[in-house]
Amino acid sequence: MNAEQPIPRVALTWLLVAQAVVIIPHLEHLPLWVVGLWLGCAFWRVQVFRMRANYPSGLAKLALVGAAGLGVWFSRGSLIGLDAGVVLLIAAFIIKLVELKTRRDAWVLILLGFFAVVTSYLFQDDILAAAFSLLPVTALLAALIGLQQSNFAARPGSTLRLAGGLLLQALPLMLLLFMLFPRLGPLWSLPMPGGKATTGLSDSMMPGDMVELSQSPELAFRVSFKGEPPPRSQLYWRALTLENFDGQRWTQAGQRRDAPAPQWQRQGVALEYQVVMEPSDHPWLFVLDVAENGASDAQLMSDFRLERRSPVRQSLLYNTMSWPGALLEPNDNRRALRLNLGLPAGGNPRARAWARELRERYPQPRELAQAMLREFREQPFAYTLKPPATGPERIDGFLFETRAGFCEHYAGAMTFVLRAAGIPARVVTGYQGGELNPAGSYLLVHQFDAHAWVEYWQAGSGWTRVDPTGAVSPERIELGLEQAMSREGSFLAGDPFSPLRYRGLSLLNGLRLSWDQINYGWQRWVLGYQGEQQGDLLRRWFGAPDSPWLALVTVGGGALLLAALALGLFKPWQRQRDVQLRSFERFEQMLTPHGLRRDAGEGHRDFSGRAMLALPEQAETIRAYSEAFEAQRYGGATVDPALLRAHLARLRRELPWRWRRHR
Structure with a gap:
């Protein structure tokens, strides 16, 4: 077949279909002008085929490329990065359509299409996205077959059946390579697309941050325990420890990865569980205190957060063991204690005066913390997703004027007062609770489960967790945010079509949980089948990853599959x-x-x-x-x-x- 010959009608038809189904998974994050660009280019190419329009001139093609570049710049703010790169790729995939003249051009477009299909997994990697990706692959294969010079290739139905057959024939070899072929790390590292990091915990906290996050129904992670899960009131998923306060915002203290590990003592029964974490574009992991054996490249930092060397940019599965009853630094750690007593030189005088009064009445840290909880419980404090403004002195305004706020208001104010009373204290952010899926016996933790609580230090006891939100709204800790906000009616108020708002409808809720169970299985057994899981499987089967049996099975299995495909194609028995x-x-x-x-x-x-x-x-x-x-x-x-x-x-x-x- 001559690569310079014109493109047959059936190949052009399948190319147009392939472009449409390639673009569909990207619609959620593509700017609208890309859709208009495709409609215009597709119409132009059809008119060229009907000999009612000419191919674009060199100047016209240059104008199209320049306009696409400007569009990416204005819609993404840059031409660099994974998000902008994907938009540029899709734009190039579309613009290439109008200059198609020969079969060689069509081959280039088909290869671009296969690459564009792969990029869709950067944004959506659930089982529905994987199943849908078979459609553009089949359409691209049909276009490739349509380029051949034969009466068979000229029939759209025949080319589609052959493309589907080729795809099915490739599945056994694909499965063999998936199971046995070594996992390779990425050849480059770029920031995640912007849409992946728009929800989730930030590395700092100020009043109002978690109020916004509490309106997001997005999934943060799933957890399955070995045995019965603990009560909901004990599920405090630690992410960050915030130890610096500038009067407005709580932030992390700078820590080196080569710093000494924190001192802690195991006590009580350990919990074993597996976490499947959604991409967050941050390095920290979500664990119960105190965690060990997370991801292979994770390290327990000096403030007890578990952190990876690189951000989580795709779904991550890790197994962890935690000791909820452990003692956290029961002995004196002068650096940590000095750091967690720091306050701005001035500001919030009423809160400082209250701290001095409490310290005089309650000299022991535990007694003082309990006195503050009683104050929150007995005084007219309110837990709300619509906190009123507090003015420049935020701690004073919250404690003595508005007395209404979300978890970050209570955690920040209590930590401030404890420090002002001379007690080392810090804010911890993460998630609290989780929704049990009875179909799969695992927990779903959503973004609206984001939470902030307090840790204070006492000699002999170490760091002790205390949650002032639980004193104001026990329903939030025992039952979850939806029950706590039932009277206010503000739960997911900005997302009226979220199925999580209708968990009271048993049929709809059952369908939602069943579908989530399917996706969870997909993440655990397919997306979670990475280097560690593959290594464990190969060790069980072959004894060692470098065993000669592994090479024999890989090569021999591949040869047998190819032989079976050849027999199926040539049918010598017939x-x-x-x-x-x-x-x-x-x-x-x-x-x-x-x-x-x-x-x-x-x-x-x-x-x-x-x-x-x-x-x-x-x-x-x-x-x-x-x-x-x-x-x-x-x-x-x-x-x-x-x-x-x-x-x-x-x-x-x-x-x-x-x-x-x-x-």
Whole structure:
């Protein structure tokens, strides 16, 4: 096939279909002008095919590329980065359509299309997205088949069936490579698309941050415990420890990865669980205190958060063991204590005065913390997603004026007062609780489960968790945010179509949980099948990842699969059952010793005519066999192998004796 020949109609049709289904998964994050660009380019290319428009000139193509670049710049703010790069790729995939002239151009477009399909997994990697990606792959294969010069390739239905068959034939080899082929790390590292980091915990906290996050129904992570999960009130998923306060915002203290590990003592029963975490574009992991054995590249930092070396930019599965009853730094850690007593030089005088008063009445840290909880519980404090403004002195305004706020208001104010009273304290952010999916016996933790609480230090006891939100709104800790906000009616108020708002409808909620169970299984057994999981499986099967049996199984299994595919394609057993073709092969063999060989592409009638001219004495017998073969093969006559054998037997008798010696 000449690569410079024009593109057939069926190939162009499938290219247009392929572009449409390639773009569909990207619609959620593509700017609207990309859709307009595709509609315009598709219409232009169809008009070119109908000879009602010309191909774009060099200047027109340059203008299209420049306009696409400007569009990416204004919509993404940059031409660098994964998000902008994907938009540029899709734009190039679209613009290439209008200049398609030859089959070579179509091949380039098809290869771009396969690459664009892969980029969709950067934004959505659940089982529905994986199933949908088979559609553009099939359409691209159909376009590739349509480029061939044959009557078969000119039929859209036939090309589609063949493309689907090729895809199905590739599945066994794909599964073998998925199971056994080593996992390779990325060849480059770029920031996640902007849409992946728009929800989730920030590395700092000020009043109002978690109020916004509490309106997001997005999933943060799923957890399955080995055995019964703890009560909801004990599920405090630690992410960050915030130890610096500038009067407005709580932030992390700078820590080096080579800093000494924190000191802690195991107590109580350990909890074993597995977490499947959604991409967050941050390095910290979500664990119960105190965690060990997270991801292979994770480290327990000096403030007890678990952090990876690189951000979580795709779904991550890790197994963890935690000791909820452990003692956290029960001995003096001067640096940590000094850091967690720091406050701005001025500001919030009423809160500082209250702290001095409390310290005089309650000299022990535990007593003072309990006194503050009683104050929150007995005074008219309110837990709300619509906190009023507090003015410049935020702690004073909250504690003594508005007395209404969300978890970050209570955690920040209590930590401030404890520090002002001379007690080391810090804010911890993460998630609290989780929704149990009874179908799969695992927990779903959503973004609206984001929470902030307090840790204070006391000699001998170490860091102790205390949650002032639980004193104001026990429903938030025991039952969750939805129950705590039932009277206010503010739960997911900005997302009225979220199925999480209708968990009271048993049928709808059951469908939601069943579908989530399917996605959870997909994440655990497919997306979670990474280096560690693959290594564990190979060690169970072969003893060691570098075992010669592994190479033998990989190579041998691949060879067997390819052999099975070859048998399926060529079907040699059907050729053996085709008595007509087998008879004609014998006919050819009988004439070969007499210098008669059928040329490539020569039909049976032409070959028989040439044989009659070369062997005039046997011409009638050759004609009789040829007519009988043609009648049975192409004329619809009843297949009669005995008749064909009889003609061949007569020909064998009439041929010169040398045939009998060479037959």
